[in-house]
Amino acid sequence: MTLVTIIGSLAALLTTVAYVPQAYQTIRTRDTSALSLPTFLMLFVGTCLWGTYAVLIHDIPILMTNLISGGLATIILYIKLTATAKPGDGKPVARTS
Numbered sequence: 001m002t003l004v005t006i007i008g009s010l011a012a013l014l015t016t017v018a019y020v021p022q023a024y025q026t027i028r029t030r031d032t033s034a035l036s037l038p039t040f041l042m043l044f045v046g047t048c049l050w051g052t053y054a055v056l057i058h059d060i061p062i063l064m065t066n067l068i069s070g071g072l073a074t075i076i077l078y079i080k081l082t083a084t085a086k087p088g089d090g091k092p093v094a095r096t097s
Contacts, residue, residue, distance in 0.1 A: 012065040019072035032080040040080060044073040 026032055047070040054063035 009061070012061060016065045016069050019069050019076075023072040023075050026076050026079050030079060030083060032076070032083050035076065035080055037077075037080055040073060040077050044070065044077055047073055 022035075026035070047066050051063055051066040051070060054060070054066060
């Protein structure tokens, strides 16, 4: 294994695993009030583009890490967009229109 492969593998592992604590916390509490919607949208789109890139160049490791990251980002975004709360409790209220 070359140094380049080790660096790339470590980067992929860390950026993928970085989503896990946030996804776990979001699923457990359903609280997304402190999360920035534009940030997670950009991360999600970037992850999808990385996945597309991986398919185009036939790179399975990049594809797999981005499928995992994209899946976790999807869960967080879904909860962010569908979170419901009582008005005035400081949590986001789901839009109905």
